[in-house]
Amino acid sequence: MVFGGETVILMGPPASGKGTQAVSLAKEKGFVHISTGDLLRENVRQQTEIGKQVKEFMDAGKLVPEALVIELLKKRLEQDDAKTGVVLDGFPRTLTQAEELEKLLQSKPIVVSLEVPDEELIKRSTGRRSCSQCQQIYHIYFNPPKQEGICDQCQGALIHRSDDTEVVVKERLNVYREHTAPVLNYYRKQGVLHTIDGNRPPKVILEDIQSLLNL
Template sequence: MGTSGADQSGSLDHVGRYEEALARFADGLQELHIDCDAPAFRDIAEKAKNAGRVNLSVSAISEALSGRRLPSIDFTLELVRQLSGNDAVIQQKWRDQWRATKQLQRRAQPTLRERRRAQSARSEISAEEVEDLRTQEIALRREVERLQEEARAASFLISKAHADAERVIASAREEAARILASADKNLLRVRNHAAELLHAADEALGRSLSREEAPIETLRNRSSLRLVLLGPPGAGKGTQAAFLAKYLQVPHISLGDLLRHHIGKQTDLGRYARDRLNRGKLLEDELTLQMVLRRLKNSDAQRGFILDGLPRNVHQAALAADSVQIDTALEIAVPEQETLLRLTNRRVCTRDSSHVYHLIYNPNKSGDTCDICGAPIYLREDDSEGLIRQRLAVYRQLASPVVDFYKERGIVSTISGMGKVHEVTERAIKALAVIA
């Protein structure tokens, strides 16, 4: 009997692993679909049909992305090919993931079949079984009555225990107050440390740039300072955009921030964008540009701005060129290995995602917990090596033509994103001053 219980537990474990693997498989396809600008299912099916390899119906694509079933290996590889191009590395990655999921499916299959048979059998209950259930119900009611009697007899003990519970609660409240006070001190310490780092970065950059002809002042005096930031995931575009916006006195305009603003304010564009994103689709290039152009009409952006997150592709770059002049495209280059090092070592607090650590550059001091609030920290799924390599492949496919687009106009300046933050900022300011 012990062996039977172990077998049953193992079978259920196979089912759980398979269901988790199938969910990860579907999530990966959804991420790939979104990273490739979320083409419509019918467009994917039409391209596959024209290629003449594997038939991808709209309903089958929907089932694969929602995790309702595991598609065939040929279906999977053709879908990945249509989304990310004929990249041998990506194809092999998905072939390996499909085989691993299929193996778990085979192990779970007997249990799944037995479960379906059991569910079918439970739907047919005989009159004799109904009578047995009624007898059991009567017995259970009598047992409940007996337990209620025992509960009433135990009421005195409960009353006595109440006083002890009050003392425990009071002690717990004191401990909670102590922990909260400690957390407040830690938060103040972290904020002070961040302020010290920012001040040190400002001073370091100021000392470095003061040795020359003050390129910051040269850039500040320009009548037009319209910049586009380019670079792979993990290059530090957001960090550099914040520093450059401060030093050059122009606004940092992030596509992600604009989307969150419109969604939070529930504007017409925000409601439309939220609906698109909830359905796994990206905003059309024309509407994305419309949202950015509306922001550029604000008074603070008349002399210049720093665009972060746009353009994502050549079509967006061409559309933007028809409406607004871009003076400089600053490309922050980092080796792929550095991107992997930066992102795979990033850890985020489970309670507050603004509490971010890095195992190498900014390690926490509390083991596997957040220094600020004490909650566990973890590696986000988006920061796993497999997904990062996939994002880099998509970036290379979409961003290289954007860089070439601006190079043809002679306005690209490429700097290294390696080193300390203020060193990268210094390179950026010098490069912008030269290209001006």
């Protein structure tokens, strides 16, 4: 199987906004947004053959083998709605995944890396709050509730996730860079990597990404 549609890969550290951009770009271009995390969870939920294997690894607290992730992606690319193009959100994460993905693509992808200063990423991550009842997401800096600590929707108490502390966020950033640096270098050598300032309004970032697709 070789995928002939346009492929856009969005990369960026946690809280860089790549998920938001991936959804917006896919909607604007009529492409399919593919998040491998969502893909894994959906297959587990539907109890597909691969989903059953994935669940075994997840239940054991182990990383899902790259071969299974690639197989899932391959099957998703074969579906009719993906023929025009896809936006890959946070994939590939490793050099092996990048090399395996290349075997599936007819033409080279457009790779966009969102760059955001660490201080801003930490601010974005540590400011998140979620409702303990309805899971509505808030942000004390960018999207605060009307009443501090109380959900606007259901009046539930807002909680601060234990993994949204500065220490944990810094560790997540270190892990991201350690694994992603070889992937970025791989695409940089191929001349397909575009670095974009992700510390601007989402609409401006989206316009920049779209202009890359029209080159």
